[in-house]
Amino acid sequence: MKNNIRVERAIKNITQAELAGLIDVSRQTINTIESNKYVPSTILALKIARVFKKPVEEIFMLEEGD
C-alpha cells in the first residue's frame, strides 16, 4: 500500500510532529506510515484523511500484490 501523506503535509504545511499531535499518535508512527513500514488501522487512516479533508482513498492507495 502507498500513501500521499508527505505530499499532503507539504500542501498543508505541517510537520510530522504536528500531524502526530492532531491525531494523537507519536511522531515515529507518522514517520513509519509515510515510509510504508507500518500499515495504520482503519480508524487511524480515517483520522489522517479527516485532517487533510480528503477521502481516505485519495490518501492511501492499494498496490499490486496487496
Added chain:
Amino acid sequence: MKQNLLFPSYFRYIGWVLAVPGLVLGYFFEFENFTFKFLGDGRQSLFFGNGNYTDELAITLITIGLFLVCFSANKSEDERSQSIFRKALYRSVFVATVLTLFLFIVSLVPVAPKGLFILILYFFLYQPIIFVAFFNYFLYFKHNPLKDTPPLQHKYFHVLGLFILAVCVLIRIIYACINFVNEDFLVAVYYAAAVGLLLLVFSKERIENAIVNEHRSGAMQLAVYIASIIFLIATWVVYGIDYLSYMYFYPLYLLGIYAVIFQYKLYNDRKQTQDIIALT
C-alpha cells in the same frame, strides 16, 4: 483499539533500578558465593533449603524489576506501540521457551560442560530480556501489524503438539501408579510436555482472524502476569528442591496458563455466537 494494561512510563526506570542490582547480586550469589550476612546465617544452597535470603532477594528484585520494565508504557503510547507490545510479548515467550528447551537438550549431551545445566533455570530472566530486545527492534526498525501470525504455520503442528502432550500426561499418570521412582525421567517427561505445549500454543488455530489474534495477545499478557506472580510467591514460600521445579518448569506453567485462558476466550466467543444464532 484494544488497550493493554500497562504501568506509567516512569516505571521503566524503577524497573531497571530494581533489576540491575538484582542481577549483580544474583551473579555474586551464584558464582562468587556472596551473601548478605544480615539476611541469615551462613551460606546455604538453594538446593537444600535456606537459612539465608540473599538469593530470594536477588530473584525478587530481578523478577519485579524486569516485570515493571516490560509492562510499563512508552512515553507516547499509540496503536503502533500497543501492537508492537503484544507482538513482542508473544514472540519473546516463544523464543525464551525454545531457548530453555534447547539448553535442556544440550545439557543432556555427555560432553556438555557441567555448568550448562544451571542455565535452564533462568527462563524468568530470558523472557523479559528477549521481550525488551524484540520490542525495541519492532519499535525502531520494522513492524508490520498485518504479518502478526503465530510462528508455526503448518496446521499439523497443532496435532503434533496435542499428541505429545497427551502421551506425556499418560506417562505421568502411569508413573504415579507404578513403583518406579526416577527424578530425571520425570523431568524429561515434563520437558517433553513443554515441547508439546509449545507446538500447541504457537501453532495456527483452525479459524484465524483478527479477533483470535486479539484473544491470543490478551491471553498471553494475562498468563505472563499470573505466572510472574506465582513465581514470585513461590520464591518466598517454597524452598529447596520444590522451588527448583518452579524455576525449571516456568515455561511449562506459563504456557499452560496461556492455553487455558486462550481456549476459554475462544469458547466464550463460540458460546456467544451460538446464543445469537439461537435467538434469531
